[in-house]
Structures are given as structure tokens and as C-alpha cells.
Amino acid sequence: MAGDLRAGRGTNPELAALLEDLHGTCWWCGKVADSLEHRHKRTDLERLWEGSRAPVWGGDGGRVETLRGPNSKSRSVRFGAVLCQNCNNARSQPFDRAYEVFSAALVDGMDGWWEADGVDLGAIYGPEWRTEALKLARYHVKNMGCQMADHGVRPPQSMVAFLDGEPSMPDVGLYLVKSESHYGGHKLFRQFGPNSGLFRPDDHVYFSPTRGRITGYEAMAIIGYVGVALAWSEAPDDHDSFFMHEFPVLNQIPADPGFAEELASLVLQALGNDPPQDADRERNL
Ligand SMILES: [Zn+2]
Structure with a gap:
């Protein structure tokens, strides 16, 4: 069985019974x-304040919040x-730096990724691309591990070992993606200014009620319309993760018409509407 998770939203009761409260203990x-941990990297968020309008956060059901x-x-x-603190700062600082370089390159080339087959990590990082790509992967494992733990899904041991220095994860794949739904939203954004959005689509959880456990998890982090997808499945797989390649493929995610429509409406709201009422904003905190 599979279910989607969103913080603060009711979920499938069989799945809810399998979630754990993991707050209070460092999962690493x-x-x-x-x-x-920042949901989106602080340097990505800061870019959103470069325009004249305060950025707006949108959640499920069309909820919006002006970011302070x-x-x-x-x-x-x-x-x-x-x-x-130690894991989120000193231990992961090299991962954060590698991510900042990657994210800046994504933003610089944003209008061209739709036509691109892949991302040239050799051009972004130079001759050190292998070690930098590993750090970039570890940034996403740290960040998405926090998302998993925050939502009550314990990150697998392989993610902890990878952060500790293991060169690969037998049961987790990391892939570069370009999302057609988000590309539609990006084109709308671009009619009005230089900025695009940051997106964290719903995570997708696989579970077995009969075995009483969560068996898989998928999440994505998108800047504009490109980013990284993480897929964990308890059955080890032959994952061809992006960080093993100098020129990893940008996997295209076809448009989901319902989501694309919801996103377009959210983008128009972010671009044109008045800030939400305080009452709405407080409810979302
Ligand atoms: Zn720690």
C-alpha cells in the first residue's frame, strides 16, 4: 500500500499507526x-527575497503564508x-557548501534545463567532481532524512552510514529530475520576474499493514522545476544514483494535470494577490 504524507494533515490510519514520533533525538x-534543519537551504530562501514582493509559501488545499x-x-x-547542532553544522558543512555550488548552477541555467539531457557535474565542480558530487548527495540525504524523521519515518541505516562516509547506499537511489508540472509554473513565474519557486512535493510512503512496517519512501526537492529525488525501498536495488556520473541524466517527470493546475493557481496567487489575512497565516504556523 502507499500513502502521501503532509505535515499536519490527516493520513491513512493504517499508515499513521506505523509512524513514530522521532523528534528530540538526532537521527544521524x-x-x-x-x-x-532548514526545509530549503537558507541560501535558496534568501534568493526569494531579492524581488520586490515578499515570498509566499503555499501548502495543501491552497493555503498560503507570507514568509517573514x-x-x-x-x-x-x-x-x-x-x-x-553538531550534525547540522560542523559535520555537514562540506555537504552544504557542495549543495550551494550546485544550486547556484541550477539557478544560473534555469531556463535551459528543460531542453537539457543531463547536468554536467564536471563543468560545475571541475576535476574534483567525484568527491563534490558525493557531498552533494550527502546534503540531500541529510535534508531528506530530516523530512522523513519529521514525518515519523525512521531513515534507514544505509543513509546514516552514507553520511558517515560509505560510498553508496544499497537500498536508496538519488536521481536528478525535471518536472513538467513545475516547468509550467516556472514559465508563469518568468513572465513576471527573475525568481522562480522552491518546492517540496508530498513525500510518498510505502507500507505493509500485514508486516506492520514501512517499506519504502520517496521525496523530491525542486528549485524552479529541477532538483533531486530520493527513493528508499527496503529491498536492495541496483540504484544508478546521479553522484556516480560526471554527466548524470535529468529524468523527466511527466505533468500531473491536477497538480499542474493547482500549482498554476498557487503561482498566480503568489504573484498577484494581496498577502493572506493574519488569521489564515497564524493557523498555518
Ligand atoms: Zn547528531
């Missing part, structure tokens, strides 16, 4: 979790406490 090292700043403690900006 096991110490007390006293740090709130990239360091806000709001749930739209941060995950809950599932990492410790």
Missing part, C-alpha cells in the same frame, strides 16, 4: 536533537527537531 548520531524571513522558525521554513 543519536544525541539530543537541538537543531532545526529565511531564518524564521516557521514550519514552512524548518523541519522539527530531529538533528543535533
Whole structure:
């Protein structure tokens, strides 16, 4: 069986019974979790404040929230406490740096990715691309591991081992993606200015009620319309993850008409509407 997870929204009761409250303990090292990982990297968020209009966060059911700043403690900006300070800062700083370089390159070339077959990590990182691509992958494993833990899904041991230095994960794949639905939204954004959006589509959880456990998990992090997808399945697979390639493929995700429509309406709302009423905003925090 499969179900979608969104923070704060009711979910399938059989799935809900399998979720754990993982807040308070660092899922990477096991110490007390006293740090709130940014849902989107702070440097990505800061880019959103470069325009004349304050950025708007949109959630399920058309909810919107005006973002107050990239360091806000709001749930739209941060995950809950599932990492410790040391893991979220000193231990993962090299991963964050590699991600910042990648993300800046994605933004620089944003209008061209739709026609591109892949992303040239050799051009982005130079001769050190192999080690930098691993760091980039580890950034996403750290970030999406926080999303999993925040939603009550324990990240598999392979993700912890990968962050600790293992060169691969037998049961987790990481892929570069370009999403047709988000490309539609991006084109709308571009009619009005230089910025696009940051997206965290619903995570998708696989579970077995008979075996009483969660068996798989998928999540995506999108800038504009390109980004990274993570797929964990308890059955080891022959994952051909992006970080093993100098020129990894950009996998195209076909448009989902319902989602594309919802996204277009959200983009138009973000671009043109008045800020949401305080009452609405407070309810979403
Ligand atoms: Zn830790």
C-alpha cells in the first residue's frame, strides 16, 4: 500500500499507526536533537527575497503564508527537531557548501534545463567532481532524512552510514529530475520576474499493514522545476544514483494535470494577490 504524507494533515490510519514520533533525538548520531534543519537551504530562501514582493509559501488545499524571513522558525521554513547542532553544522558543512555550488548552477541555467539531457557535474565542480558530487548527495540525504524523521519515518541505516562516509547506499537511489508540472509554473513565474519557486512535493510512503512496517519512501526537492529525488525501498536495488556520473541524466517527470493546475493557481496567487489575512497565516504556523 502507499500513502502521501503532509505535515499536519490527516493520513491513512493504517499508515499513521506505523509512524513514530522521532523528534528530540538526532537521527544521524543519536544525541539530543537541538537543531532545526532548514526545509530549503537558507541560501535558496534568501534568493526569494531579492524581488520586490515578499515570498509566499503555499501548502495543501491552497493555503498560503507570507514568509517573514529565511531564518524564521516557521514550519514552512524548518523541519522539527530531529538533528543535533553538531550534525547540522560542523559535520555537514562540506555537504552544504557542495549543495550551494550546485544550486547556484541550477539557478544560473534555469531556463535551459528543460531542453537539457543531463547536468554536467564536471563543468560545475571541475576535476574534483567525484568527491563534490558525493557531498552533494550527502546534503540531500541529510535534508531528506530530516523530512522523513519529521514525518515519523525512521531513515534507514544505509543513509546514516552514507553520511558517515560509505560510498553508496544499497537500498536508496538519488536521481536528478525535471518536472513538467513545475516547468509550467516556472514559465508563469518568468513572465513576471527573475525568481522562480522552491518546492517540496508530498513525500510518498510505502507500507505493509500485514508486516506492520514501512517499506519504502520517496521525496523530491525542486528549485524552479529541477532538483533531486530520493527513493528508499527496503529491498536492495541496483540504484544508478546521479553522484556516480560526471554527466548524470535529468529524468523527466511527466505533468500531473491536477497538480499542474493547482500549482498554476498557487503561482498566480503568489504573484498577484494581496498577502493572506493574519488569521489564515497564524493557523498555518
Ligand atoms: Zn547528531
